[in-house]
Amino acid sequence: MRYHRGSCSSVVALLAFCVLFFAGCSGPGKGGPGGGHRPGGPGNGFLSTVYDTRPFNPDVGRLPPMYTGHNPELLYNSIEMRKQRTLREPQETEDAHRTRMAREISLPLTGSLDFDSIYAVRVTPSEVRRDEKDGLIHMSCRLSAAFEAGRENPAKKAFVVRYLPQLDNRYAIDRKDGTRVTIEEIKFSEYAVVAVNARNLPIQRTAGPQAHKDGKRPQEGGKEPESERVEGTAKLTAEEARSIEGGVMALLVGRLAPPYTSHEEINRKPTTDRPGTYLGRYHYLYMDLMAIWFYDVTTGKVLKKIRLS
Numbered sequence: 001m002r003y004h005r006g007s008c009s010s011v012v013a014l015l016a017f018c019v020l021f022f023a024g025c026s027g028p029g030k031g032g033p034g035g036g037h038r039p040g041g042p043g044n045g046f047l048s049t050v051y052d053t054r055p056f057n058p059d060v061g062r063l064p065p066m067y068t069g070h071n072p073e074l075l076y077n078s079i080e081m082r083k084q085r086t087l088r089e090p091q092e093t094e095d096a097h098r099t100r101m102a103r104e105i106s107l108p109l110t111g112s113l114d115f116d117s118i119y120a121v122r123v124t125p126s127e128v129r130r131d132e133k134d135g136l137i138h139m140s141c142r143l144s145a146a147f148e149a150g151r152e153n154p155a156k157k158a159f160v161v162r163y164l165p166q167l168d169n170r171y172a173i174d175r176k177d178g179t180r181v182t183i184e185e186i187k188f189s190e191y192a193v194v195a196v197n198a199r200n201l202p203i204q205r206t207a208g209p210q211a212h213k214d215g216k217r218p219q220e221g222g223k224e225p226e227s228e229r230v231e232g233t234a235k236l237t238a239e240e241a242r243s244i245e246g247g248v249m250a251l252l253v254g255r256l257a258p259p260y261t262s263h264e265e266i267n268r269k270p271t272t273d274r275p276g277t278y279l280g281r282y283h284y285l286y287m288d289l290m291a292i293w294f295y296d297v298t299t300g301k302v303l304k305k306i307r308l309s
Contacts, residue, residue: 053111056120058253058290063300069122069251070113072161072191076283078109079261115260119287120251121193123159125294126229128248130241137241139294139304140231141250143203146194147264147282157198157228158284159252162191183276191283196257200308201289203228232294232304244296248303254289261285 051071086104088097108114126142146156167187174180195201205228236244261284268278294304 052120053113055113055117056253058118062302063251063293063295065300066297067122067295067300069120071110072121072193072285073283074110075113075119075121076191076261076285079256079285082107082109083261115256118253118255118290120253120293121159121161121285121287123161123193123250123252125248125250130236130238132238135235135237136233137236137248137303138231138233139248139250140204140229141292143201143228143230144192146192146284147266148262150264150266155198156194157201157203158192158194160190160192161252161285164189164191181275185277187277187279189281189283191285193252194262194284194286195252195254195289196286197288197308201230202306204231230292230306232292232306234294234303236303244298244301244303247296247298248294249297251293251295252287252289253291253293254287257286257288259286 049068051068051074053070056070082104086101088094092100105115113119123141125139127140128137130137141159143157144160145152145154146158147153148156165188167185169185170182172180172182263284264282266278266280266282268274270276289308291308292306293302294306295302
């Protein structure tokens with residue numbers, strides 16, 4: 001079959017329109033194991049997925065409406081590819097390797113972003129509420145311990161920025177001996193930002209159960225318990241608070257820091273006592289955080305900037 005130039009142009013234009021339309025209408029994945037939550041709670045059904053491709057300007061007083069920050073998954077994959085390309089080849093001399101590595105490091109990671117750029121990665125707050133007594137709106141982001149060598153390292157503080165479920169089944173069966181057992185089949189990928197300057201974070205702690213040794217974080221009532229968090233407050237009237245209800249997001253603002261990326265895979269195989277499967281793939285981006293911003297995602301109004309020394 002032959003295609004005329006005019007018909008090809010029309011098809012390309014139509015495909016481009018469809019891609020942009022569906023990209024703008026699709027929302028993010030779940031915020032963590034056990035269920036998702038939209039920005040600041042229920043009620044906001046739309047979030048843009050058109051990510052920024054330019055360095056972030058930390059001096060701006062307002063963000064564009066529906067601002068999404070930079071794509072953490074794309075950034076992680078770009079750094080991983082760059083790491084592989086900078087490995088020394090078998091027949092390569094040291095001088096040639098240093099020259100090639102310097103050239104690779106200077107190239108953009110995505111768009112006009114490179115290793116020296118300032119990044120802003122969006123994270124969904126774990127809680128947004130207004131205190132009627134003091135008129136303050138309280139916004140908090142949950143922290144979790146990052147995995148290292150198969151176990152959680154409490155010194156590594158991570159913000160989960162993307163959760164990609166692959167399998168999430170829970171069901172009960174009756175055994176031949178009359179006992180009833182619950183089987184869980186869980187598989188997911190998770191992207192998180194590890195703050196290399198975690199000592200500068202204004203961390204608040206609340207009581208909560210510890211994570212299981214197999215890597216699965218405990219859940220109560222379908223929600224992940226919160227043990228550590230970073231909280232910001234803003235003075236808003238009741239009317240102002242209602243206008244942004246369900247539309248508060250946070251940005252992790254900072255620069256990339258060594259080792260830039262790491263990966264952990266937690267795999268629990270079924271046993272007689274614990275049937276079912278659990279496979280968690282954790283992808284970590286390392287950043288030296290400059291600030292954490294809370295903002296109204298609909299209008300771009302910045303509600304609070306927590307600056308880190």
